[in-house]
Amino acid sequence: MAKERIYLYDTTLRDGAQTSGIDFSLADKQLIAGLLDDFGFDYVEGGYPGANPIDSEFFTEKRTTKARFTAFGMTRRPGVSVSNDPGIAALLQAKSDAICYVAKSWDYHVEVALSTTLEENLAGLSQSVEAANARGREVLVDCEHFFDGYKANPGYALTCAETAFKAGARWVVLCDTNGGTLPDEVEAIVRTVAATVPGDHLGIHAHNDTEQAVANSLAAVRGGARQIQGTLNGIGERCGNANLVTLVANLKLKSDYADRFDIGVSEEKLKDLTRLSREFDEILNRAPNRHAPYVGEAAFATKAGIHASALVKDPRTYEHIEPERVGNTRRVLVSDQAGKSNLIAELTRFGIVVDRSDPRLDTLLSLVKDREATGYAYERADASLELLARRTLGGVPEFFHVESFRVLVERRYNANGDLVTASEATVKVRVDDNVMISAAEGNGPVNALDSALRKDLGKYQDYIKDLSLEDFKVRILNGGTGATTRVLIESKDSTETRWATIGVSENIIDASFQALMDSIVYKLLKSNAPV
Numbered sequence: 412m413a414k415e416r417i418y419l420y421d422t423t424l425r426d427g428a429q430t431s432g433i434d435f436s437l438a439d440k441q442l443i444a445g446l447l448d449d450f451g452f453d454y455v456e457g458g459y460p461g462a463n464p465i466d467s468e469f470f471t472e473k474r475t476t477k478a479r480f481t482a483f484g485m486t487r488r489p490g491v492s493v494s495n496d497p498g499i500a501a502l503l504q505a506k507s508d509a510i511c512y513v514a515k516s517w518d519y520h521v522e523v524a525l526s527t528t529l530e531e532n533l534a535g536l537s538q539s540v541e542a543a544n545a546r547g548r549e550v551l552v553d554c555e556h557f558f559d560g561y562k563a564n565p566g567y568a569l570t571c572a573e574t575a576f577k578a579g580a581r582w583v584v585l586c587d588t589n590g591g592t593l594p595d596e597v598e599a600i601v602r603t604v605a606a607t608v609p610g611d612h613l614g615i616h617a618h619n620d621t622e623q624a625v626a627n628s629l630a631a632v633r634g635g636a637r638q639i640q641g642t643l644n645g646i647g648e649r650c651g652n653a654n655l656v657t658l659v660a661n662l663k664l665k666s667d668y669a670d671r672f673d674i675g676v677s678e679e680k681l682k683d684l685t686r687l688s689r690e691f692d693e694i695l696n697r698a699p700n701r702h703a704p705y706v707g708e709a710a711f712a713t714k715a716g717i718h719a720s721a722l723v724k725d726p727r728t729y730e731h732i733e734p735e736r737v738g739n740t741r742r743v744l745v746s747d748q749a750g751k752s753n754l755i756a757e758l759t760r761f762g763i764v765v766d767r768s769d770p771r772l773d774t775l776l777s778l779v780k781d782r783e784a785t786g787y788a789y790e791r792a793d794a795s796l797e798l799l800a801r802r803t804l805g806g807v808p809e810f811f812h813v814e815s816f817r818v819l820v821e822r823r824y825n826a827n828g829d830l831v832t833a834s835e836a837t838v839k840v841r842v843d844d845n846v847m848i849s850a851a852e853g854n855g856p857v858n859a860l861d862s863a864l865r866k867d868l869g870k871y872q873d874y875i876k877d878l879s880l881e882d883f884k885v886r887i888l889n890g891g892t893g894a895t896t897r898v899l900i901e902s903k904d905s906t907e908t909r910w911a912t913i914g915v916s917e918n919i920i921d922a923s924f925q926a927l928m929d930s931i932v933y934k935l936l937k938s939n940a941p942v
Contacts, residue, residue, distance in 0.1 A: 414673045417632065417662060420454040420551075420584075420614065420640040421447050421655060423691075424469075425483050428458070429648035437465050439694055441474060447643075448475040450687055451676040452655070454551075456481040456511060461501030470505035479549065482507040486514045486552075487535035489527035493542045503542065509549035509581075512539050516571035516586075517560030529567060533574050540578035551582040553616055553640075558585065558592040561600050569607060576608045582638050583608050587627060590620025590650065594630035601634030610635030617653045619645060624653035629661065632668065643691045644703070656688045660705040664732050685738035693907065698882055710734070711741045712790070713753075751776060761797045765804060775803045785915060786888045786895050792913035794902075794933040795926070801936075808942040810935045811868055813928070814839045814846070818856045818920055836860040842869035857883065857923045864927060874938045875931060877905035885919065898922040902930045908937075 424440050427433070435443070440457065447455045455478040458466035462484075473480050482505040487496050502510050514536045515521045521532045536552065543550045552575035554560075560568040575583045585601060592600075597615070605613060615631035615638070617624040628639045645654030662668045663681050685706040692699045701708045711734040734741050740760070751767065754776050758765055765772060778799065779789060789796040801807045816838045825831050836859035837850045849866035853859030865875055882901035887894045896919045901911045910933055914925025 414671060415611075415637065417668075417672045417674050418453040418582075418614075418638045419451075419655060419659070419674055419676070420456065420481075420638055421452045421478075421642065422456040422483075422616075422640055422652070423447070423642040423646065425456045425458045426640075426648070426652055427642040427646040430646045430651070431648070433646065433695060435465070437468055440465070440469050442694060443643075443691065444474040444480075446687060446690065448478045450683065451674075451680050452478050453675050454479045454481050454509065456483055457507070459483050460505040461498060467501070470507060473506045473508070475508075479508040480506075481509040481511050481551070483511045483513070486512045486539040489525055489531050489535060493538050499539060499542060503546050503548075507548070509551060510543045511551040511553055511584075512536070512543075513553045513555050514539075514571060514575065515556070515560075516554035516568045517556035518564045518567045520556055520560070533570065536571065537574050537578040540575060540580050544579040550580045551584060551614070552580045553584045553586050555586050556588045558587045558597065558600060559589055561604075562596075569604060572604055572608050576612060581612065582614045583612055584614035584616050584638065584640060585631070585636070586616040587618055587624075588616075590618030590624065592627065593621065593623060594626045597627045598630040598634040601631045601636050605635035611637045614638030614640060615653075616640040618647065618649065619651040619653065620649055622650070624651070625657050625661070628653045628658055629668070632672070644688055644700070646695075656684060656706055657704050660684060660732075660737055664736065681736060682738045690907075698901065705732075705737045706739055711739055713741075754779075757793075757796065758800060761800065763797075763800060763804065763806075769804075771804050775800055778803060782915075786897050787913055787915050788897065788899075789913070791899060792911045792926075792929075794910035795912045795929045798929055798933060798936070807932065807936060810842075810871060810932060810940060810942065812841045813864070814841055816860060816863070816924065818860055820856055834859040836863040838863040838866075840864070840868065842871065845869055856920055857927075860920065860924060861927055865931065868931075871935055871940055874935055874940045878931070878934050879903050880930070881909065883923075888915075896922045898926045900926040900930055902934070904934065 424435060424443060428435055444455055444457060455475050457469050457474060457480060460467050460470040460482050470482055482502050484498050484502045487493050487499060493499050515525055515532055518529055521527060521529055525532060540550050540552065554571055557568055572583045585604065601613065613636040615628050615636045617627040639658060641653035641655040641658060644656055645651040659676050662672060662674050663676065688706040689699050704710060711730060751772060754772060755767060798807055816836060818836045820832065820834050822832045834853050834856045835850065840847050847867045847869060849863045851859055851862035851866055853862050861880060868875060880900055881903045884899040886897045888897055889895050895915060895917055898914045899911060901909060903909050912926045912929035914922035916922040
């Protein structure tokens with residue numbers, strides 16, 4: 412039998428833009444729209460034309476080639492005709508394929524938020540849909556607060572959905588706006604609505620306030636809905652929206668859905684799912700969620716030794732899918748809980764071939780466990796682990812040698828009488844027979860040390876010119892001002908390759924220096940820099 416189609420509607424650029432701390436520039440929106448369009452989403456909602464200059468500019472031209480480019484806005488305001496409503500005019504003038512109206516479907520909100528009658532709200536809804544249809548636009552209606560409205564006044568909420576459908580809306584989307592509805596409620600309510608509005612015209616828009624947005628979206632599909640709205644990586648106001656990254660994987664890979672439904676994302680594009688998620692985080696300038704389902708760095712990472720041993724024999728023992736299907740990779744972590752199987756698996760991932768009986772493996776495993784006992788944590792610092800392994804097994808040249816460094820921090824009043832703190836570092840480095848002494852100032856002692864260290868590395872300078880430090884984390888391990896400090900640094904280069912390095916010391920500057928050194932050496936090693 413032919414599979415039913417589920418349509419995916421991305422609202423990252425509108426609902427996702429309400430995330431605290433996220434502001435999309437026009438260039439950001441253009442780039443993200445291209446990613447969404449290429450990946451295979453059916454609808455890309457671009458924003459709210461007329462609400463701000465960026466959104467208005469974004470809708471001066473169509474921004475997708477395959478997906479339906481969608482404009483978002485409110486239904487007609489109470490007491491104003493459609494022809495005199497500036498919000499409706501902005502929507503109709505936007506260069507979009509579709510218009511998504513938000514409409515009140517909870518009687519409480521109609522009376523309190525809109526200060527109008529239930530009848531006027533229905534009239535505005537119907538007239539807005541008809542106006543967009545008359546201009547040849549596909550119309551969607553997001554029934555805001557639908558589930559809360561249905562539980563308070565099922566008759567009126569259902570009338571709102573029915574009115575939108577009868578007026579010509581292609582999709583009537585049921586919104587769990589406050590995010591408090593649970594999956595069993597969602598499935599039952601959607602099933603009831605589907606008796607009035609056909610399921611192939613019903614959508615779901617779930618928020619994640621009880622961490623049920625993905626589950627609620629799937630529950631709506633079971634109840635009959637055939638469109639799912641959500642955002643990349645689940646961004647959105649408060650606790651976020653339904654995560655389309657997770658939903659794509661569930662719909663494609665879990666038989667309860669994959670055997671019944673098709674979506675617009677192909678098997679080949681599914682392999683780009685991890686890349687899409689991480690590229691989006693890169694645009695947001697934030698670190699990816701390591702523990703995100705399917706696409707996180709830790710999603711297919713195993714730490715316990717007995718698990719690793721079984722995983723090496725057959726990955727199905729501890730994996731629900733093959734990570735390659737979503738573009739991710741398997742990792743067997745090396746830690747104080749690790750056995751030889753963990754270590755061999757990680758060495759294989761690094762491209763290091765070593766016989767299981769090689770006694771240097773026991774030396775390396777013992778070294779890892781001894782170091783982790785003093786505060787190192789190699790499961791997050793794979794670059795430092797690889798360097799440690801290659802040094803133990805042979806294979807890391809001494810590209811350069813730091814003979815000494817000094818860091819000064821001065822707290823003083825400047826000429827304006829303002830209290831300021833200045834940091835300066837000096838580093839003495841030997842490359843072959845050449846000795847370079849470099850000094851630099853920085854925002855803090857670590858920044859100054861990093862700048863000085865990378866200021867002049869002689870023949871290696873070109874190899875590190877695209878190296879940037881993306882994240883810097885400090886953890887105090889055992890309390891007090893003389894505590895042992897762990898520093899974790901995440902680095903990146905122009906190829907978008909990321910790696911993490913670690914340093915541990917009772918001196919935070921020394922711990923930082925260890926991590927900085929490993930980062931630079933790793934970059935030179937991977938760049939095949941000459942010795």
